[in-house]
Amino acid sequence: MTPPLVGVSGRRRGAAGAHDGPAALDVLQVEVYFTGYADRLAEAGALPVHLPARADPGEVMSRMDALVLTGGSDVDPALYGQEALPSVRVDRARDDRELALLAAALERDVPVLAICRGMQLLAVHLGGTLVQHLESHPLGRDDTHEVRFAAGSVVHGIYGGSYRVNSLHHQAVAEPGAGLVCVGHAPDGVVEAVELPGRDVVGVQWHPEQLRHADPVFAWLTRVAMVKSSR
Template sequence: MTAPPIVGISGRRRPAAGAHDGPAALDELDVEVYFAGYADRLADAGALPLHIPVRADPGEVVARLDALVLTGGSDVDPDLYGASPRPGAAHDRGRDLREMALLAAALERGIPVLAICRGLQLLNVHFGGTLVQHLDHHPLGRDGAHDVTFLPGSVLHSVYGTTVPVNSLHHQSVDVVGNGLVAVGHAPDGVVEAAELPGRDVVGVQWHPEQLAHSDPIFAWMTDVASVARAASPGATASG
């Protein structure tokens, strides 16, 4: 039996308070976290999900992966795209730089990338694009908040068809699209909801497919292209 593809999932480091079952003295420690839906959906699709700790060397860990998922979270530091932060905004510059290093290593190695919500925004900034720092009137909702329409011929059009209802949990979006990227999905109000790197298995979506009530087909796509990348990798082996 062929071994499942290993898909790395980026996370974040947070104070342990509220995230453990031990004594209060442990509140002063840190934990590494991401929402479990990312791993659950990948496992359901047949992949082997792997959490990437903060201290993992980006190049070393990507060398052992078959694909990379960049997860959601806090706003990308506007300094990275030449803008001033809006008042009261919170950023995690350390996470930005770690994930950009993971992305750079994945692009250099040629493995598939799925960038989700903040991940899409980071992908866009990595390629020299900019972001809208706050959307005043974009719909929000846990499931089916609005439709996304895809560009014919795009990867996401092949995954979803012309239009799909998505959830909407973001208050930022792609503004100027990064060099080489193509905006392939839009909401009815014109907000960019998806982007791709043509000719590569590199896709970003602005919604949260891991939180939908149904099994989103993007994870089957991720597993399929990661399996192809694994088979093509030097030293690829089968198990069983």
């Protein structure tokens, strides 16, 4: 069966440190995301596709079978009507690009996996708000904590009643926004998973692409994307 096409968002940054050429190339820009996103998708049987910043969101999402919104910098608090705290670092151009991709995906009923920042962007897109800074939530690639999932949710079907996840975020969903349901929580109450009932749209606050084992959410996304590609 033909692998489904899964678009992967990223960010633009200066080229310094990201090339092997002369220093004169440092003034250019590159588009990047951590390789784990594409690696885990490929391992699950999907064909990951980089979505460049200049690509038209509607045209892109009319060709994709699914979308992955990746992690990264904080979502601009101005998008949910707040002033930014000193600890917040934003990339508003990226926010605007990915909000347009997300809107196009939702309009076309394209499956979405929103990871970390992506989950927060999903909530903001639907009118929600964020906790701008968490003081004590565990941080670090190798730190793990338990997440418990609501019975009957999509993520409960993917993971069962609980799952141990990594934690690299200092922000979290506060109000989820219109229609978005919080279906996974850490022991301290932080929202760790959301979904849109009746839609193939899931957000997770951890980084499944960085876990040392295969997180089953990529198999889920590949499966629902394959259904879309066969329509």
